[in-house]
Amino acid sequence: MKALRWYGKGDIRCEQVPDPGIEDPRDAIIKVTSCAICGSDLHLYNHFMPGMQKGDILGHETMGEVVEVGSAVRNLKVGDRVVIPFTIICGECDQCRRGNYSVCERSNRNAHLAAKAFGHTTAGLFGYTHLTGGYAGGQAEYLRVPYADATHVKVPDGIPDEKLLFLSDIFPTGWQAAVQCDIEPTDTVAIWGAGPVGQMAIRSALLLGARQVVAIDRIPERLSMARAGGAIAINFEEESVIERLNELTAGRGPEKCIDAVGMEAHVSMAHPDTILDRAKQAVMLETDRPHVLREMIYVCRPAGVLSVPGVYGGLLDKIPFGAVMNKGLTIRTGQTHVNRWTDDLLRRIQEGQIDPSFVITHTAGLEDGPQMYETFRDKKDGCVKVVLKPQ
Numbered sequence: 001m002k003a004l005r006w007y008g009k010g011d012i013r014c015e016q017v018p019d020p021g022i023e024d025p026r027d028a029i030i031k032v033t034s035c036a037i038c039g040s041d042l043h044l045y046n047h048f049m050p051g052m053q054k055g056d057i058l059g060h061e062t063m064g065e066v067v068e069v070g071s072a073v074r075n076l077k078v079g080d081r082v083v084i085p086f087t088i089i090c091g092e093c094d095q096c097r098r099g100n101y102s103v104c105e106r107s108n109r110n111a112h113l114a115a116k117a118f119g120h121t122t123a124g125l126f127g128y129t130h131l132t133g134g135y136a137g138g139q140a141e142y143l144r145v146p147y148a149d150a151t152h153v154k155v156p157d158g159i160p161d162e163k164l165l166f167l168s169d170i171f172p173t174g175w176q177a178a179v180q181c182d183i184e185p186t187d188t189v190a191i192w193g194a195g196p197v198g199q200m201a202i203r204s205a206l207l208l209g210a211r212q213v214v215a216i217d218r219i220p221e222r223l224s225m226a227r228a229g230g231a232i233a234i235n236f237e238e239e240s241v242i243e244r245l246n247e248l249t250a251g252r253g254p255e256k257c258i259d260a261v262g263m264e265a266h267v268s269m270a271h272p273d274t275i276l277d278r279a280k281q282a283v284m285l286e287t288d289r290p291h292v293l294r295e296m297i298y299v300c301r302p303a304g305v306l307s308v309p310g311v312y313g314g315l316l317d318k319i320p321f322g323a324v325m326n327k328g329l330t331i332r333t334g335q336t337h338v339n340r341w342t343d344d345l346l347r348r349i350q351e352g353q354i355d356p357s358f359v360i361t362h363t364a365g366l367e368d369g370p371q372m373y374e375t376f377r378d379k380k381d382g383c384v385k386v387v388l389k390p391q
């Protein structure tokens, strides 16, 4: 089959690899009908995420049709249409039983590596680093799904892939980011990053009843998409984010702040901290560029909530924790507990409350994947979200 494989910084190739097969009775194999490139994939593409090996198959936003099931899988059959969550879940461990799926205790087959980095293991992820299990991803013609009896979202026929695919990651991720804000009808929710997750968070915050939502980015296409979704847009290259947010909230600051940017904040002369971060990153004195976190902590209203769906890898410098403590801020984080949200979100898609396909700007074949990674990374050609069609 064809698959997109990682070979190093900026080097992704579409190559022939052996088809995956059943390795465990709980596995299933799916034929991929659609997959997407995620902002988190760019952390691999830019090689800021440790634990990659040459030849790893990428991709963690995938859906398709079941073509083979292991002997222990009783709730899936050949021909079923499924979305595959990016988090692999066993469905049985203590954390899975609590709905904390992204910290499943059993699905990371390199649990010792994750535990060494983080103190405890987290779930296995598709197409990500060997810290999260090193599982082959779904930017391919076929995908082996481990623990497939738990790791799937069954979806009905008659709804196009484009409306359903993002149940695999960015829709529940934006949703969880908003839910973690405990939104009240008087709230201003400020969202840094109007990429795909930021776009989903905007719509989720409004569906959850926020008074106003503000989106912060610098790419015109993303800002107009944010406006179309009902947000007030701030272009941080043209105006002061902090001043404008204070203006929009009568000087109080937004009650809820969402960091949909993560470890690779934009570097610019206007924000000297980002230049220092970039320099430290280059010599491995820190792993991430936490400009957005610093700005959120500063501008957030006292007693407010900071919700962080943006991916961070390790060590952050100069986080003003004194402000966090003295302002009484709550920080809520986490990879997405995808299956906790998908029943509700599938229903909302079916009822027409939201159509997540609005975010797609590019559709291409798998062999165009390497080019599409570049287009997405450079935000060329109005690119916000890429869907790949392997078949």
Ligand SMILES: [Zn+2]
Residues within 6 Å of the ligand: 038, 039, 040, 041, 060, 061, 086, 169, 170
């Ligand atoms: Zn993702």
Ligand SMILES: [Zn+2]
Residues within 6 Å of the ligand: 089, 090, 091, 092, 093, 094, 095, 096, 097, 104, 105, 106, 107
């Ligand atoms: Zn589990």
